[in-house]
Amino acid sequence: MRVRLTAAAAVILTLAFVASTASARTYRSGSAAASKITVWLQVDAQSGWPNLVAAANQEFESKHPGVNVDVQYQTWGDHLSKFDATLAGGNTPDVIEMGNTEMTKYMAAGAFANLTSQKGSFPNSKNWLKGLAASGIYNGKTFGVPYYAGSRVVTYRSDLFRRAHAKTPTSLAQFTATAKRLGKQNSSKGFSPVYIAGTDWYFAMSFVYDFGGQIAKLKNGKWVGQLESKKAMAGLAAYKRFFQAASRASKTGVENKPQPYDVYSKGKAASIVGPAWFSCCVGKKYTKATKQFVMPSHVKGQGMPGFLGGSDLAVPAGSNDKSLAADWIRIFTSTASEKGLQAKGNIPNATNLLGNSVNERAAKRSWFVPTAKNWVNVENGNVLRTMLARILTGKQSIKDATAFADSNIELTLNQ
Amino acid sequence: MTSSEIPSGTAYAAEAALRPRRRRPFTFARLLRGAAPYLLILPVVATIVAILGYPLYHLAQLSFQKYGLFELIAHHGTSVGWANYSSILHDHVFWDVLVRTVVFTVVNVGLTIGIGTLLALLLTKVSTIVRVLLTAGLVLAWSMPPVVAVQVWTWMTDPQNGIFNYVLTKLHVGDYSQHDWLATPFSQLSLTTSLVVWGAIPFVVVTVYAGLSQVSHELVEAAEIDGARPWRVFKDVTFPIVKPIFLILTSLSIIWDFGIFTQPFLLIDQTRINTSNELMGIYLYEEGYVKTDFGRGAAISILMLLIVAVLSIVYVRRMVRMGDEAA
Numbered sequence: 001m002r003v004r005l006t007a008a009a010a011v012i013l014t015l016a017f018v019a020s021t022a023s024a025r026t027y028r029s030g031s032a033a034a035s036k037i038t039v040w041l042q043v044d045a046q047s048g049w050p051n052l053v054a055a056a057n058q059e060f061e062s063k064h065p066g067v068n069v070d071v072q073y074q075t076w077g078d079h080l081s082k083f084d085a086t087l088a089g090g091n092t093p094d095v096i097e098m099g100n101t102e103m104t105k106y107m108a109a110g111a112f113a114n115l116t117s118q119k120g121s122f123p124n125s126k127n128w129l130k131g132l133a134a135s136g137i138y139n140g141k142t143f144g145v146p147y148y149a150g151s152r153v154v155t156y157r158s159d160l161f162r163r164a165h166a167k168t169p170t171s172l173a174q175f176t177a178t179a180k181r182l183g184k185q186n187s188s189k190g191f192s193p194v195y196i197a198g199t200d201w202y203f204a205m206s207f208v209y210d211f212g213g214q215i216a217k218l219k220n221g222k223w224v225g226q227l228e229s230k231k232a233m234a235g236l237a238a239y240k241r242f243f244q245a246a247s248r249a250s251k252t253g254v255e256n257k258p259q260p261y262d263v264y265s266k267g268k269a270a271s272i273v274g275p276a277w278f279s280c281c282v283g284k285k286y287t288k289a290t291k292q293f294v295m296p297s298h299v300k301g302q303g304m305p306g307f308l309g310g311s312d313l314a315v316p317a318g319s320n321d322k323s324l325a326a327d328w329i330r331i332f333t334s335t336a337s338e339k340g341l342q343a344k345g346n347i348p349n350a351t352n353l354l355g356n357s358v359n360e361r362a363a364k365r366s367w368f369v370p371t372a373k374n375w376v377n378v379e380n381g382n383v384l385r386t387m388l389a390r391i392l393t394g395k396q397s398i399k400d401a402t403a404f405a406d407s408n409i410e411l412t413l414n415q
Numbered sequence: 416m417t418s419s420e421i422p423s424g425t426a427y428a429a430e431a432a433l434r435p436r437r438r439r440p441f442t443f444a445r446l447l448r449g450a451a452p453y454l455l456i457l458p459v460v461a462t463i464v465a466i467l468g469y470p471l472y473h474l475a476q477l478s479f480q481k482y483g484l485f486e487l488i489a490h491h492g493t494s495v496g497w498a499n500y501s502s503i504l505h506d507h508v509f510w511d512v513l514v515r516t517v518v519f520t521v522v523n524v525g526l527t528i529g530i531g532t533l534l535a536l537l538l539t540k541v542s543t544i545v546r547v548l549l550t551a552g553l554v555l556a557w558s559m560p561p562v563v564a565v566q567v568w569t570w571m572t573d574p575q576n577g578i579f580n581y582v583l584t585k586l587h588v589g590d591y592s593q594h595d596w597l598a599t600p601f602s603q604l605s606l607t608t609s610l611v612v613w614g615a616i617p618f619v620v621v622t623v624y625a626g627l628s629q630v631s632h633e634l635v636e637a638a639e640i641d642g643a644r645p646w647r648v649f650k651d652v653t654f655p656i657v658k659p660i661f662l663i664l665t666s667l668s669i670i671w672d673f674g675i676f677t678q679p680f681l682l683i684d685q686t687r688i689n690t691s692n693e694l695m696g697i698y699l700y701e702e703g704y705v706k707t708d709f710g711r712g713a714a715i716s717i718l719m720l721l722i723v724a725v726l727s728i729v730y731v732r733r734m735v736r737m738g739d740e741a742a
Contacts, residue, residue: 077685081704087487105707109484189584190575190592199686250574250595254686258575268575317488380705382689393598 036068037094037324040083042311045097046073048277052340056332063331067324083316087111092316094325097147100135100310101369101376107138108373113315113322116142121326123334124350129310131368132349136312138371144312145329146349148341151362152202152295152306154194155264155278156271159289160186168293171300172210172242179246182270194246195269198392199385200255202307203273204239209305209367210297211235215384216370216409223372223413225406227387233398238298240391240398251392254385275309276359277345294362308366310347372413383408477713484707492710499714508690509698509715516673516695519604524668526612528661531619536649538624550621557617565681568610572596597683600692607679611672619664626657659734666730670723676700695719 045053057069072093074082080102086092098106106112119125119142128146136144161167164182169175175194182193196203205215213232216223226232243251249263260272265283272278273295282290294303313333315325331337338348342355347363354360369375378384387405390396396404478499480492503509534553538546559567571578574595583591597603630653638648654661676696680688688697699719703712 084484084487084704084707087484088490090490105484109488111484111488189590248593250593250598252595252598252687253574254684257684257686258573263575266576377706380685380701382686385686386689386691389598 035066036070037319037321037328039069039071039095039328040074040079040093041071041097042079043073043075049340049344052337053332055340056328056334056337059331060328064324064327069328087316087318090318092318094315094319094321095328096314096316097311098144098314100132100149100308100312101379103135103144103312103314104138104371105373105376106314107136107143111317112143113317113319113325114141114143115145115315115326118326122330124338124352127350127352129308129347129349129351129363131308131366132310132312134371135310135368136314144314145333147311147313147333148338148349149308149310149347149363150275150277151308151347151359151366152206152274153276153292153358153362154271154273154295155261155276155282155290155292157264157286157289158291160270169296171296172238172298172304174300175296176242176245179242179270183246186270188268190248190268192246192248192263192269193271194242195249195260195263195272196243196247197249197253197255197257197260198243198247198251199253199382199388200273201384201388202255202309204236204388205367205384206295206304206306207239207242208232208235210299211238214367214370216372216406216413218370218372223370223410225409227402227409228399228406233402236391236398236402239388243392252389276357276362279345292358294358297365303362303365305365305367306362308363308368370413374413374415377412377415378409381408381412383412474713474716477710478717480710482708482710482713487707487709495710499711500718503711503714503718508693511690512693512695512698515604515693519608519694520669520672523608523611523615523672524665526608527615527619527668527672528665530612531616531664532623532661534616534620535623535627538620539627553617553620556613557621559614561614561677562681564610564614565678568606568682572606597687603683603687603692604679604694607682610678610682611675614678615668615671619668622660622664623657626660627653630656662730662733666726666733669726673723673726674719 041053053071057071060069061067074097076099083092083096115122122145125145129149132146132149133142136142136146160182161178164178164185166178166181169178179193183191186193208214208227208231211231211234213229213235214226215232216225218224227236255274259281260269260274261278261281261283263269264272264278265281265286267285276292279290279292295306296302297304313329315322315329319325333349335353338350338353342348342353342357345357345359347360348354354363369379383405387401390401390404391398477492479494479496480486481495481498482492486492534549538549541549570576572580574580574593577596579596580591580594583589583594596606634652634656635648638652643651674696675694679694680697680700683692688701693701696719699712699715702715703709
């Protein structure tokens with residue numbers, strides 16, 4: 001017994017000793033001139049436009065002799081937890097690419113350097129896409145430089161549409177009728193006239209915005225869920241009707257499992273909804289017949305507002321050389337660079353660079369998530385997905401499902 | 416008192432003082448022998464302190480702080496006392512998750528031990544070649560990393576291209592095209608259970624089989640001659656002998672399954688995880704990392720640690736008692 005007691009005392013003493021030395025940790029401070037800047041870009045750049053990155057690096061390194069650019073590619077799934085770890089450790093990158101829905105939380109916490117005073121020095125900053133630029137602004141200060149955007153379009157097989165005597169639909173009703181005809185002509189199991197995963201909230205919310213609704217709005221400094229509103233519920237009812245008429249996909253499925261273009265390339269869909277670059281991967285067999293159009297609104301003749309996805313570039317507050325970092329962003333978002341992105345099927349960051357591709361036409365009517373600092377928690381908490389699954393499977397009425405989602409959204413956003 | 420009594424008294428006292436010294440002469444060897452237990456546990460204590468003590472201290476400290484993204488950037492949190500703990504204990508989600516995790520653990524441990532024991536008993540009955548094949552299959556399942564196993568499960572149950580739906584539809588069991596095996600929390604956790612049990616069975620089979628080989632043949636034979644049925648033989652002869660092994664396996668399985676993360680997190684996927692299907696490990700991850708509330712996350716870890724510690728105490732006490740009985 002005495003042995004045990006003494007051993008326990010020894011453990012406690014050692015613990016206390018370790019603990020007392022633990023608080024003497026120090027952090028690296030970044031005052032020395034950098035000979036290297038670290039840039040975190042998403043793998044999209046690595047697979048899609050590595051030449052643009054290389055060109056920007058070359059221009060930067062010739063402008064700043066002796067300074068190297070270390071580009072580290074990240075994936076969307078885990079780049080934020082990796083970034084959090086660098087914030088804790090004090091070795092943040094100098095430039096980071098952020099998804100536009102991810103920005104607000106980090107801007108609110110003071111993770112990024114304020115670029116407001118030098119905003120004018122960024123190329124085309126006067127004409128930045130409004131929706132995208134807004135995602136980089138918090139409390140009137142600019143923290144993010146728009147990088148590029150992407151809208152969602154319908155990718156379809158013109159051969160099947162022709163056989164169904166269908167023209168490019170100009171209204172939701174027309175598209176629904178086409179989908180029904182396509183379904184009758186292609187009765188193989190699991191074939192979708194329009195493949196939509198049930199919980200694809202980007203697509204479902206487009207219906208909400210098309211019917212004049214929205215997800216949440218700021219009222220007297222508090223976020224109020226708006227999905228219970230009549231307009232939003234009308235949009236969700238329309239989404240349910242369209243899904244039932246057009247998609248044989250799982251009602252509880254997620255939009256990237258499987259990837260819609262994989263379903264399409266296996267001949268299991270006449271059309272799919274998603275980013276314009278989906279045309280990349282439709283399979284050799286269907287490449288020739290594949291075309292795209294803007295998802296039509298329930299109001300004839302106009303497009304349905306689509307989710308404007310996109311990326312911003314920001315300089316973390318802990319960067320060792322913020323002016324060098326900002327200069328790299330300046331070079332990487334130059335007119336030439338943005339034109340290169342446009343050639344790859346993306347939407348450039350400024351209105352004066354916009355062309356007339358289907359992607360860019362779709363971006364004319366777009367919607368964006370509420371710019372609340374906790375929005376990303378609503379996304380990661382799968383609040384909207386849960387609501388959609390309940391509505392489509394009939395487990396809950398639209399009224400109950402939206403009420404539940406609204407209370408969840410308010411709880412999270414007002415935390 | 417006579418004068419002669421004094422020396423004799425002194426002699427007594429001197430003798431009494433001398434006695435212990437004579438019994439325990441102070442030598443280096445004796446010191447070493449006395450310190451031996453401490454020296455022997457020193458490496459273990461030092462390792463535990465280095466690996467667990469330091470992080471644990473930080474975790475406990477963190478659990479009393481507000482530590483979000485803002486504090487992460489500033490590199491220091493603000494003390495909030497017991498606020499994190501009270502917010503968790505007043506959160507109905509925590510209690511839901513706790514009950515769900517307990518049920519999940521009971522079902523998983525029960526299935527793992529049950530099926531594992533049956534397979535181990537089977538191993539004792541079959542021919543050598545079947546035993547080798549079965550053991551090889553089990554070891555292969557065992558050697559598959561959980562992440563890879565999740566991928567295989569995901570492929571098999573894919574609504575669009577999965578083999579489950581294909582085969583079931585072909586066999587006319589029903590129209591399973593586009594059937595989503597992960598549609599409801601129940602089906603999500605059932606699929607997770609199948610994966611966890613599948614991965615945990617080999618260890619149980621191999622260990623129980625090793626234990627069964629220690630059961631003397633004569634005992635079983637004697638019981639059988641006395642007319643005992645197989646179940647009776649197992650209950651009254653075999654089981655009492657291999658009981659310590661079952662105790663270890665059950666306790667370890669409870670600890671593993673209670674804190675499970677990899678399989679449910681990857682199988683259910685981030686896009687489907689919500690408050691209606693979270694297990695303790697995932698709840699901790701979502702609250703701490705995803706919502707960037709490290710203080711609350713730390714408090715959940717401490718609570719989880721306490722629960723597992725209570726479970727371990729039961730296990731350790733039983734082990735010690737068994738050791739005493741054996742001695």
